[in-house]
Amino acid sequence: MDSGEWNDVFAKIQRKGVLIDGNVLEENFEDVVNKAFDRDMGFGYISDNGYKPKARVILQGKNPFINNHTDLLNPILGNHLPYSQVYHLGAGGQNGGRTYCILRHYLNIPGLSEEELDSIKIATCSLENMDSIDYMVERMEGENINAENYSVTVSEEVITQERKQSASFSENGNNVERKPMKKTSTQRLLEQMNQIVRPIADATGDGLASGQLVVTVHKARSVEKKGLVGKADPYVVLKYGTQTEKSATVNNNHDPIWHFTACFDIEEQSTNEITMEVFDDDFGKDDFLGKAIIDIHDIFESNDFVNKWIPLENCKTGEVLVSAKFIPLQRISRPVGHISLTLQKGKKIEKKNMMKKADPYVVIKLGKDQHKSETVKNTANPTWNYDFAFDIMEASPRQITFEVFDDDIGNDRPIGNVTLDTDTIMKKQKLDNLWTRLENCKSGEILISAEFTPAPAIEDNEEKLSNATTNIEMEVIDEQLEENKVEKIAMAEKNLVNKNQPNGNHHAVEFIDPVYCDDEYVIVEKNDNNWFMVVSSNPNLPINVNLVPFKQNSAENSPIYIYPIPRGGFHNIKRVVHSGRGLKKCGYEKPCVLRAGQAYQFWTDTQGKNFNLGNLKTETWGPDTSWVVYKPEYFKAEDYIEASLKLADENEPEFSGSISLYDRLSVDAA
DSSP, rough: OOGGGGHHHHHHHHHHHOOHHHHHHHHOOOOOHHHHHEEETTEEEEESSSSSEEEEEEEESSSSSTTTTTEEEGGGTTEEEEEEEEEOOOOOOSSSSSSSEEEEBBBBBOOOOHHHHHHHHEEOOOSSSSSSSSOOEEESSSOOSSSOOOOOOOOSEEEEEESSSSEEEEEEEEEEEEOOOOOHHHHHHHHHHHHHHHHSSSSTTTOOOOOEEEEEEEEEEEEEOOSSSSSEEEEEEEEETTTEEEOOOOSSSOOEEEEEEEEEETTTTTTSSSEEEEEOOOOSHHHHHHHEEHHHHHHHSSEEEEOOOOOOBBBSSSSSEEEEEEEEGGGOEEEEEEEEEEEEEEEOOOOOSHHHHHOOOEEEEEETEEEEOOOOOOOOOEEEEEEEEEEEESSSSSSSEEEEEEOOOOOOOEEEEEEHHHHHHHHEEEEEEEEEEOOOOSEEEEEOOOOEEEEOOOOOOOEEEOOOOOOOOOOOSOOOOSSSEEEEEOOOOOOOTTSOOOOGGGGGGGEEEEEEEEESEEEETTOOOEEEEEEOOOOEEEEEEEEEEEEEEEOOTTTEEEEEEEESSHHHHHHHTTTSSOOEEEEEOOEEEEEEEEEEEEEEEEETEEEEEEEEESSSSSOOOOOOOEOOOOOOSSSSEEEEETTOSSSSSSSSEEEEBBBEEEEEGO
């Protein structure tokens, strides 16, 4: 079959109403050797040349279309909104011949009108150097906004960005004196600008921004035994380029707990790998017990690299639990806030000594900062009432660790440990009387309370940025921004972009009609492009959504967090799991159809009553900011949650069904 006939074949498949997959490709393009389809990735291709595209789904990494960290869209999209993930293809496929790409979208095709179907396009461009990208503000604080866009253009120069009490902005080519903005909005804008002006890495992975990498090795399990007598005495060594950090030794243990944090300086030409090597501390030469390597781009792209088990190599058994994050250079010393904690008491603390009960005390660590409680003698149910606090900086580790020891003659025996996620504390502001089960022991819990106090807003003083020229065009923002609320602006109702305005990037983007579209995939000819995203100029289109339940691993009686996640593949669920909130999927996805950006009330029936858990809003880009909490007080002894979603001004629900859980809920938690 000649490649010129492919469009006709795809049209025939579409008329039959058959969904594209690997079998359909094989049946209809039997004589085409170079083709592939990956349902998990949501990508496939068919090519009449030797090009085999290596595709990536860009979750949090830099790309020409959107910034998921700061909720910004590039003005090159005009009034088009995303309705798929961003796909990036490796170089190649530009030497003649045809390549068609299969991309997964979020849209509910049966729910679209003919006009809405015609609005579906593929935003595509060819771009490897992303040193110059413009974004527009898609979410601003407050509602009294005269015009809601600014752009940031980055180039290879060095200047000083000035932020003064009064500033001159560009309005239709004229300089206009503006009054200073409130600190809250100024700080948010600057945070958004920093994400763009100081990119972590470009899309190809070449070149790194300066900053600091914070790595915590929490523990290991099933470490190999090398010695003939006794267990191993393991320690871990972290290496990044010429920088080396070594943990303390844990004696006589194949499941050592270190909670060891190291900070490494990152420079533009630094290496891309961190090496972790585990050794057995011994007389003479220490035995090698295995190593693991982390590509730092995995840390950059995941945004939240938390509690990941990484297998050790060059050994029989073993893996290490690691968390890591990157802090840009200008934010390393920035204060985030202050966490005050109270360690109240413990219960059912394990007895390690055959002769008597434990004499427990607790060591609490955040990186290299630590506190130690008093020892309580001869009890399995100690009361400490120990108050302490940590200052949280941008470069602070994510986890506060609690390690319980038995105070004894000689070496104190470890009894158990647990970690508390700082992101959870900061998000909830306050945690009262949280019973948390100890790990690595037979029994034991500790009762903790915590409260977060944010740091004051950063003053509007001068900040220097190197390797960047920042050109900011802002319309004035009304000074009545007292109540801060994140609000997405419907782009279809806003004329945010002057399409005639010259810009070096704008000519590179095309909006192409798909050659095929079914309920899950679109197909587009690649040509010379390597970036793709499904878009439409219509806001609030119906999309396929999964209601997904999560819970916190560290909390025994964790509530259920229900997220509305665009359906298709594992990538969006993975983003929630790696968000730093300590969440783990605890049930099955419940499919439904919702309109993008539309708020729905979530109602549940339990214990003979009907409860409104709040609003859910499904977004097709940006950070995950919408979920509802199914609290333990709603629990019933079932393995499902009843759910109804309806619009605020409607009586009839848009969706009703049951969200199935992996395990039956415990009514003891209520």
